Amino acid sequence: MNFDFSFVAIQFLYGLTNAMFIFLIASGLSIIFGVLGVLNFAHGSLYMLGAYTTYQCVSFFVDSPGYFWWAVIVASVTVALLGGIIERLLLRRLYQHEQINQLLFTYALVLILSDVARFIWGVDQLSVSRPAVLKGAVEIFGQYFPKYNIFIIFLGPSIAFLFWFFMLRTRSGRMIRAAALDRETLGSLGVNVDRLFTVVFVIGSWLAALGGALVSPVVTIRPGMDVEIIINAFIVVVIGGLGSFWGTFLAALMVGTVYSMGILVFPRLSMIFIYVIMVLVLIIRPWGLLGRPLQR
Amino acid sequence: MKRLLVITTICMVMVAFSLPAMGAKDIVVGFPMYLSGGGAVFGKPSAEGAKMLVKEVNDSGGVLGRKIKLLVRDCKNSPDEATRVAKEMINKNNIDFLVGGLTSSQGLALSEVAKQEQILYIAPISKVAGMTEPPRLHKYVFRSAANSKTEGRSGAVLAAKNKKWKRWATIGPDYSYGHSVTAAFIPWLKKLRPDVEIVHQAWPKLGESDYMPFINVVMASKPDAVFGSLWGGHFINFAKQASPLGFFKKIGFVSAGEAGCLEAVKGAGDDMPAGIISNTYDTFYYPDTPWHKAWVKQCQAFTGEKYPSSWLGTGYDAMKFLTEAIKKAGTTDTDAVIKALEGLTINSSVGKLKMRAKDHQAARGQYWGTLTKVPEYPFLILKPVEYIDAEKLME
Amino acid sequence: MSRQNWVLIAVLVLLALVPLTGSRYYVFLLTDVLIFGLFAVSLNLLLGYTGLVSFGQAAYFGIGAYAYALLIKKAGLTFGVAFALTGLSGAAAALIIGFFCVRLTKIYFAMLTLAFSQIVWAIIFKWNSLTGGDTGIYGIDFPEFIGSKTKFYYFTLIVVVVSVFLLRRIVNSPFGRILTTIRDNPERTESIGINVKLFQLLAFIVSGFFSAISGGLFAIFNHSIFPDFCYWPISAEVLIMTLLGGMYSFFGPMVGAGVLLYLRLEVTSYTQYWPFILGSILVLLLFFFPGGIVGFFQDQIKKWRPSK
Numbered sequence: 001m002n003f004d005f006s007f008v009a010i011q012f013l014y015g016l017t018n019a020m021f022i023f024l025i026a027s028g029l030s031i032i033f034g035v036l037g038v039l040n041f042a043h044g045s046l047y048m049l050g051a052y053t054t055y056q057c058v059s060f061f062v063d064s065p066g067y068f069w070w071a072v073i074v075a076s077v078t079v080a081l082l083g084g085i086i087e088r089l090l091l092r093r094l095y096q097h098e099q100i101n102q103l104l105f106t107y108a109l110v111l112i113l114s115d116v117a118r119f120i121w122g123v124d125q126l127s128v129s130r131p132a133v134l135k136g137a138v139e140i141f142g143q144y145f146p147k148y149n150i151f152i153i154f155l156g157p158s159i160a161f162l163f164w165f166f167m168l169r170t171r172s173g174r175m176i177r178a179a180a181l182d183r184e185t186l187g188s189l190g191v192n193v194d195r196l197f198t199v200v201f202v203i204g205s206w207l208a209a210l211g212g213a214l215v216s217p218v219v220t221i222r223p224g225m226d227v228e229i230i231i232n233a234f235i236v237v238v239i240g241g242l243g244s245f246w247g248t249f250l251a252a253l254m255v256g257t258v259y260s261m262g263i264l265v266f267p268r269l270s271m272i273f274i275y276v277i278m279v280l281v282l283i284i285r286p287w288g289l290l291g292r293p294l295q296r
Numbered sequence: 297m298k299r300l301l302v303i304t305t306i307c308m309v310m311v312a313f314s315l316p317a318m319g320a321k322d323i324v325v326g327f328p329m330y331l332s333g334g335g336a337v338f339g340k341p342s343a344e345g346a347k348m349l350v351k352e353v354n355d356s357g358g359v360l361g362r363k364i365k366l367l368v369r370d371c372k373n374s375p376d377e378a379t380r381v382a383k384e385m386i387n388k389n390n391i392d393f394l395v396g397g398l399t400s401s402q403g404l405a406l407s408e409v410a411k412q413e414q415i416l417y418i419a420p421i422s423k424v425a426g427m428t429e430p431p432r433l434h435k436y437v438f439r440s441a442a443n444s445k446t447e448g449r450s451g452a453v454l455a456a457k458n459k460k461w462k463r464w465a466t467i468g469p470d471y472s473y474g475h476s477v478t479a480a481f482i483p484w485l486k487k488l489r490p491d492v493e494i495v496h497q498a499w500p501k502l503g504e505s506d507y508m509p510f511i512n513v514v515m516a517s518k519p520d521a522v523f524g525s526l527w528g529g530h531f532i533n534f535a536k537q538a539s540p541l542g543f544f545k546k547i548g549f550v551s552a553g554e555a556g557c558l559e560a561v562k563g564a565g566d567d568m569p570a571g572i573i574s575n576t577y578d579t580f581y582y583p584d585t586p587w588h589k590a591w592v593k594q595c596q597a598f599t600g601e602k603y604p605s606s607w608l609g610t611g612y613d614a615m616k617f618l619t620e621a622i623k624k625a626g627t628t629d630t631d632a633v634i635k636a637l638e639g640l641t642i643n644s645s646v647g648k649l650k651m652r653a654k655d656h657q658a659a660r661g662q663y664w665g666t667l668t669k670v671p672e673y674p675f676l677i678l679k680p681v682e683y684i685d686a687e688k689l690m691e
Numbered sequence: 692m693s694r695q696n697w698v699l700i701a702v703l704v705l706l707a708l709v710p711l712t713g714s715r716y717y718v719f720l721l722t723d724v725l726i727f728g729l730f731a732v733s734l735n736l737l738l739g740y741t742g743l744v745s746f747g748q749a750a751y752f753g754i755g756a757y758a759y760a761l762l763i764k765k766a767g768l769t770f771g772v773a774f775a776l777t778g779l780s781g782a783a784a785a786l787i788i789g790f791f792c793v794r795l796t797k798i799y800f801a802m803l804t805l806a807f808s809q810i811v812w813a814i815i816f817k818w819n820s821l822t823g824g825d826t827g828i829y830g831i832d833f834p835e836f837i838g839s840k841t842k843f844y845y846f847t848l849i850v851v852v853v854s855v856f857l858l859r860r861i862v863n864s865p866f867g868r869i870l871t872t873i874r875d876n877p878e879r880t881e882s883i884g885i886n887v888k889l890f891q892l893l894a895f896i897v898s899g900f901f902s903a904i905s906g907g908l909f910a911i912f913n914h915s916i917f918p919d920f921c922y923w924p925i926s927a928e929v930l931i932m933t934l935l936g937g938m939y940s941f942f943g944p945m946v947g948a949g950v951l952l953y954l955r956l957e958v959t960s961y962t963q964y965w966p967f968i969l970g971s972i973l974v975l976l977l978f979f980f981p982g983g984i985v986g987f988f989q990d991q992i993k994k995w996r997p998s999k
Contacts, residue, residue: 007515018506028633
């Protein structure tokens, strides 16, 4: 089949949108790993809870103006706090244990949270409408492209940039970066490492929940979305390099665009392309594109 | 030491509990169903429908003087789980009959268990045509659901009516059901309308959350109409993403996979496109006949819902075939019940329904129509709607 | 003969007598437990003895199942040859994947094993013409000489006992002691002139071999096989079994497999919320019984007989 340039361009933009969603979620996973050294399987569950809570908030606020944005804020903050509580009360006690215990603890959370969501919201497929300002589509290269997607394409890099600024220019950011390198030394310098860990976990959870909240107008909210996303986020983090922020960004861009462009060429094998990239990266640079070949 | 004693006692009690209960006279039916995860929205009402039939039968004295006992178990979304759960129920709970499974892969997997364990199995939802065709057809498998062949052909019958639709594209989930329903649709459409051409076929994976790239490619191929087989929540996702592009305004859409069912139209809300042609197992608003009104009333009374689910009938009819066959056979002996089931006609949720002796497939049609906004309901309904009979479409 | 061996022989005799009760439930459950027990023990060679967290062990289980099914159904080999090749297929896969994985340590190792197992899953899922895709391969019959469930139970019992015996010999051999040394302190082991990576790779291959054997057994037991055998929740499940039973005891994973499979069978009869219960059990285990069931009882016995 022959394609116009415009269709290829639009296809690329769809890939970018997807890349930004994956980036939002994977960046939280990556920062939690980078600082706490915990591979958080429950990250997808927080994403799912973010979507469900957004649905709940939308139905609460539906009469007020700009209700969608309020719902996104309230939902993501609520889930972020839940993440903080989990870290404070439970995960914290496992830092001294072997890593396998932390890993399995987050898996236990996946199991528990999926059933909690099923208990609260049932098995129905729930749906949130796009906010009024972002309904409809605009014309690009003579094709229609949804406004909401444009918003996401701009939001992703903005968050990445803000984050980068925060890490580079603020005291907390510098401490987080230091903690990722050497937490013992940081503790001996009188920094409250415990609190720092909680903050990082809350930020990571917030990013996951924000991803869930923002994706809610374009997909159905349903049981099982937690496990679907975690593997994609995981692939991106592995390709980009564990704990590497820009690595995650780069990998999300690669995965998102390769997937959507792959659909143009080999519709049924697009998924395999992603895995091929992962294998190649793992063979050539097992620590990921921008990860450090450091051994913990 | 005390803790040790407590734990030992708990273990012993649990072992005692797990010993199969003795002297049970109930007829036990195992019902593995997709109850957690994305498909649970249909699995749950289907199981409710089965319970409704069991209550109806038991309230009137049971079958052959024995009560029916229904064991509903979650088998998630995979054929692997379905196999495991079915085997557990056969070996542990000594079930007499097996009914259930949702996805096509689950139906095939359960059919295999039935063959191996020599237990009668009725598929209430799984549609893949190959299940009741050689080489996979065997003595123990029956299907009360419609199958992908009649479904695809029904879609083709409606698709052929619009003379303007010449260039067709298809989009379906990349697994057994999507492939088999599309494979039934295309030749039937070409038979009815030799002038059509297929310009593109898109195969997103089952459970894909981002349909945008697929939608773009489908639009790039400039079809007049698209045949889709994204079922349930998959269709809702697709519709949510396609609507803002004016997809449904520009391109006709015929959807298999029950996009017209109540769960789908309610789930999609504002994003459900009006004007597409789709199907459903049941509609509470059609037909306006005494037997159907009675059926809707029974559903409303049992579930307590004003607009009862379109999926209750799936579990109900499968269980009804089973209980009627046991009644006719006068025994629960598997071979005798199989004999009784072949050619049996029941009063089902869609009226008279016959289980064909030749291929163990119920001659079941579905309701098809155009999704339309009406003032009476807060969601779209199929209007006009018709029941497309399967008999003419089957070999 | 040591005390432990007497206990083992007693357990074996009991297991051999089970089919005489005529209960197909116990035969079914115990066949399942034996197969997954072997799977968990083979994983524990990495986890408990070498200190390598493999989060992708399902890959070798699945490869074993598919290798057996394909060799029997597509290549038409005889049972004996196919079954022997099943184990070797797992070992070969473990050699290739392990070669890349042992270059990393700890959590990075876990991530990499998980990544590779997902690749195995994706290949099996997408390679429709060979593997049947999502519908899997069906109709894997019992070989003629084990043509009934009871006979298959005895066959499984023999295979598992032989495999476990071999694994026990391995962990008690000088090779096994090197593995535990690596677990306790890889740097020091390296400094005394032992090629740590090589020994880790060897452990990985042995583990892959026996995981594949258990996968092959499961393929026959289940009669149908599906891509989900390689999917990551299976890897998590076998890790939970290992931890539940106790990763620092040789037979712990076997006990864990038994308890978990039994609990699941019972609990799912009463409630749909098995994931919630499994998650809660796991949390309790991690916080209060880090030594697992066997570890807990060993502690109790020690308290009871402080002299020993």
